[in-house]
Amino acid sequence: MDPRRLVRASKYIARVLRHDPGRAGVRLDPQGWTSVDALLAGLGRANVRLSRTELDEVVAGNDKKRFEFSADRTRIRARQGHSVPVDLGLAPAVPPEVLYHGTVGRFLPAITAEGLRPMNRHDVHLSPDEETAARVGARRGRPVVLSVAAGRMHRDGHGFRVTGNGVWLVPAVPPEYLSAP
Numbered sequence: 126m127d128p129r130r131l132v133r134a135s136k137y138i139a140r141v142l143r144h145d146p147g148r149a150g151v152r153l154d155p156q157g158w159t160s161v162d163a164l165l166a167g168l169g170r171a172n173v174r175l176s177r178t179e180l181d182e183v184v185a186g187n188d189k190k191r192f193e194f195s196a197d198r199t200r201i202r203a204r205q206g207h208s209v210p211v212d213l214g215l216a217p218a219v220p221p222e223v224l225y226h227g228t229v230g231r232f233l234p235a236i237t238a239e240g241l242r243p244m245n246r247h248d249v250h251l252s253p254d255e256e257t258a259a260r261v262g263a264r265r266g267r268p269v270v271l272s273v274a275a276g277r278m279h280r281d282g283h284g285f286r287v288t289g290n291g292v293w294l295v296p297a298v299p300p301e302y303l304s305a306p
């Protein structure tokens with residue numbers, strides 16, 4: 126599949142499965158799953174025509190493994206990043222001592238004052254290494270990487286979860302756990 130078409134399809138599917146299922150006329154179950162057939166039909170109606178084989182390619186070839194199939198491969202969901210309410214069923218996990226968050230300078234005054242907030246998502250997303258965090262920040266400009274004292278937060282009672290593709294999720298990070306790396 127032409128890589129540009131693949132990226133375009135992947136972006137569209139991410140919008141549908143995370144934020145706007147109605148746009149492709151599909152519904153998500155409480156865990157965020159929708160039927161593969163319904164999704165392909167909905168994509169077709171929205172002029173994003175994909176075969177099942179091409180969808181497999183989008184899921185397998187996705188740089189960040191954003192999507193996953195159910196064990197029987199009849200359903201699909203986004204692994205994280207939703208704004209619509211979903212319960213991903215992720216178990217609480219013990220984070221490493223330090224995690225990282227990539228952002229940009231213009232957000233620092235607010236972040237320093239109020240900590241990291243989930244903004245439009247359900248959770249704040251944290252990365253296991255500085256390099257990944259820098260890539261996340263670079264989506265918005267010159268990246269600034271912050272260290273998060275995740276081990277200390279966890280011992281203080283903050284609940285962490287980790288997605289199947291290594292993104293750490295936490296509802297918020299109060300400013301006292303943030304520092305420059």
Ligand code: HQG
Pocket residue numbers: 189191206227228229232235236239240241242243244245246249250260261262265292
């Ligand atoms: C910032 C992508 C002001 C925060 C990436 C970020 C990631 C605040 C932006 C995933 C703030 C939210 C998530 C506060 C946080 N005041 N700004 N108190 N607290 N911010 O996109 O972490 O491609 O919701 O620093 O790779 O950038 O979608 O979060 O800049 O893994 O799969 O508000 O999205 O993955 O932006 O990115 P986002 P994020 P996908």
